[in-house]
Amino acid sequence: MGSATRRALAVTLILLTLTVWSSSYYDGSTTNGASQFNFEAFDRNTAVDAMPYADLSPLEDVEVHAEGALYTLTVTFRFNLLDATESDICDGASVELKRMVINSYQTIQSGYTDDQGTIVFNNVNGGTYLVRIESDDDRWVRVADGSKALDPNYHWNTQQFTLVGDRQLEYSISDQTRGAWAIYHDLRDGADWLWEQTGWQRSPITVVWPEGDWPHSHGDVIHVPSDENVAGTIWRSDISLHEYAHCIHFELRGGNFPLGDGPDPHYIDSESSPGFAFSEGWAQFFERAVENDPERSDGSSLESTLFADGPFGNGDEGDMNGAEVEGAVANLFWDIYDGVDSEDRAPESERGDQVDRKFSVLWDIIYHEQPNDVNDIKRAWPLRDADVQAIFHNARIPMELDPPSNPTSFFSSHEVDMGSLDSTLYLRWLGAADDGSGVLGYSIVIDGQPHSVPDEVMDYSSDHLTTVSLIPGVYYIHIRTVDQDGNWAEDVYSIGPFVISEGAVPVDEPLFPEGDDLNALLGLVTVVSMVGLGLLMIFSLDRRRGRSAPPVTIIHLAGNCPYCGRLDQGGSFCLYCGGRLR
Ligand SMILES: [Ca+2]
Ligand SMILES: [Ca+2]
Ligand SMILES: [Ca+2]
Ligand SMILES: [Ca+2]
Ligand SMILES: [Zn+2]
Ligand SMILES: [Zn+2]
Ligand SMILES: [Zn+2]
Structure with a gap:
């Protein structure tokens, strides 16, 4: 038998001994009025010596400095499992060392048990003590007694003991609440x-x-x-x-x-x-x-x-x-x-x-x-x-890997390359397709660059948008399609340039009723072929009269969609225009 094996066996025997001793020791008494549960102590100095395993004593690491005034107290806590012949450690638990001072206990040190269920108190004076352990690590978890309103955390006090030298104590919690x-x-x-x-x-x-x-x-x-x-x-x-x-x-x-x-x-x-x-x-x-x-x-x-x-x-x-x-x-x-x-x-x-x-x-x-x-x-x-x-x-969750195709054509409220005094631009696009999972939506960038690539974060689930009020300048709109399974189009559909002229103002009402394809299309046809851009500009100028300070910068009204301006009804996308809200 190798020394490591012997050592393991010795430890096992000690634990077994302590457990057996524990179950016969319980006497139901409490050590002070505040203790919630009594439980039994194993004092290695007495318990082990009382048992016929004298060969194992070198494993105990106990020294007594009778001449010193300050001692080291080492305390280990375990709890019995449901099968009470087995036990596990109480690790990371909050522990207080309490000293008897004129008939009452005062906390003089505190800390947490380590991953062996042990806590070491250094520089402790001689005297009468008890130790309190609580099922709370002040980090991840605490366990409270549902039947108690005050001080509900499960906690246990040891019986009192006296310290006249260094001492090691091991306790095992074995009452019916040990399940905590x-x-x-x-x-x-x-x-x-x-x-x-x-x-x-x-x-x-x-x-x-x-x-x-x-x-x-x-x-x-x-x-x-x-x-x-x-x-x-x-x-x-x-x-x-x-x-x-x-x-x-x-x-x-x-x-x-x-x-x-x-x-x-x-x-x-x-x-x-x-x-x-x-x-x-x-x-x-x-x-x-x-x-x-x-x-x-x-x-x-x-x-x-x-x-x-x-x-x-x-x-x-x-x-x-x-x-x-x-x-x-x-x-x-x-x-x-x-x-x-x-x-x-x-x-x-x-x-x-x-x-x-x-x-x-x-x-x-x-x-x-x-x-x-x-x-x-x-x-x-x-x-x-x-x-x-x-x-x-x-796992029976379908996933395809083929990218969708981007839109192939569009309608817009503004003509490409033509200046406009309407600072809000309406756009509808057509032709995006995906044979596998189907089109889910689009990532869209609106900027002054002709060749931008939208990121892989979907902005719109609908096929149209109305911009915020754009400041005068040249704009391109870049559209990239994503399918239901998260595959992104490999290229970009870029539209523009759209030119917002100096002095442009937003047209308050959406020019074309959103969510109604036929009306939108008719509206577009009407504007483009019959009314014309000139009339639109006059309309815009007309709207501008009576305004003291027409807004030309992007406005984000709290509680409203930043794209269409209508009430934010919650959810990731605007109910009206499909713009990404959050
Ligand atoms: Ca597997
Ligand atoms: Ca695997
Ligand atoms: Ca099924
Ligand atoms: Ca696909
Ligand atoms: Zn569940
Ligand atoms: Zn509940
Ligand atoms: Zn909207």
């Missing part, structure tokens, strides 16, 4: 995983237990039911991490969840809506990713590509509606997150999972682009190739 440490531990695992992956952490959340009759997240607060309502929930790391994932999503989105209805209850193969499936799919993915295991507690695996086929009878089969099925979204996220496996593919698919650990790409999109569903994520995916297409397709 289970969820505390699990959520810290989740926060730590995210911190490692992304360098991002959400603000602290509060777990309230017992509360409610079903585990759920309110965004910043998680409610966990009592054992009477749903037995053992507090111990379920998959449930805890799932609800924590909802809290992450909530804060990432600035305090809301993606919109969308779903069935209640919902299952991994439930057909819901794109927003709901994104929200739940993210949570299903997160719990498995933190545990680093795609296998779920129900025996299914996130590596399965079949969730959109309703394998448990909660959805239809044979279609491509993975964006509306939480399991399909979770499967996609898992394949983005995990390594490659050419055998990981849908039955009908040629191509397996060749996407190698791209969680950072997914995170960037969720963090920066505020996607509302997995289709938004698909559109925002930066490197678009057959491998990415395959994992979307395997």
Whole structure:
């Protein structure tokens, strides 16, 4: 037997000894009136010596400086698991060292347990002490008792002890409320995983237990039911991490969840809506990713590509509606997150999972682009190739890669190369097409350059626009088309130059009623062929009379669309003109 093995065995025996000793020691007494829960102490000085394992004593690192006045106190906290023969550590928890001063305890030092559940207090005077531990790390999570209004955080005091030298103490929390440490531990695992992956952490959340009759997240607060309502929930790391994932999503989105209805209850193969499936799919993915295991507690695996086929009878089969099925979204996220496996593919698919650990790409999109569903994520995916297409397709989320074609013609309120005294320009374009997923919208730049390239951020979902009031100058309008799956036209449709003359003013009413193709077309034909630009200019000049200070610079009225000036009704795009609002 090697020395490392012997050492490991020795540690195991000590822990086993302490645990056994613990269960027989409990006496139900409390050490002071304020203690919420009594629990038992293992003092290695007495407990280990009392047991017949004298060979193990060199493992104890205990020194007593009888001659000194200041001592070092080392305290370790553990909690028993649901199976009380096993235990885990209380790491990162808030701890106070309290000294008895004239019949009451005063906090003299405080800090946090390390990742071994240990805290060291240095330079401690001799005296009578107790230590208080609280399920709060002041960083990621605190766990509060739903039955208490005042001082609700779960906390425990040790029995009092005297310090006459350096001392090491180890405690194990074993009462019925120790489950608070289970969820505390699990959520810290989740926060730590995210911190490692992304360098991002959400603000602290509060777990309230017992509360409610079903585990759920309110965004910043998680409610966990009592054992009477749903037995053992507090111990379920998959449930805890799932609800924590909802809290992450909530804060990432600035305090809301993606919109969308779903069935209640919902299952991994439930057909819901794109927003709901994104929200739940993210949570299903997160719990498995933190545990680093795609296998779920129900025996299914996130590596399965079949969730959109309703394998448990909660959805239809044979279609491509993975964006509306939480399991399909979770499967996609898992394949983005995990390594490659050419055998990981849908039955009908040629191509397996060749996407190698791209969680950072997914995170960037969720963090920066505020996607509302997995289709938004698909559109925002930066490197678009057959491998990415395959994992979307395997999850039953269609994705094509062919770019759309740009518009081929246009109508406008202003003639190209002709000066105009109307400072607001109306434009309608035609001919953009996409055979695969269909045209979604356009990125548009209006500037003075003849050859600009619009960025890959969609500005308009409609096929027409009215500009803000333009200052006098020469303008080009550049249009680039995007399809429903996020493919961008490779070239640009540029129109112009349009010339806004000195003294031009906006024409208040839209010249052509928007949203009515026939009227708009008739209006254009009328103006161009019968009335003519001259009349339009006279009209404009006429409108100008009576104005004291005609605005010629771009105006952004709060609450109004900057393109058409009508009331901002919310949403990403203007209801009237289709301009991007946010
Ligand atoms: Ca389906
Ligand atoms: Ca995979
Ligand atoms: Ca993969
Ligand atoms: Ca296409
Ligand atoms: Zn609640
Ligand atoms: Zn959920
Ligand atoms: Zn508008």
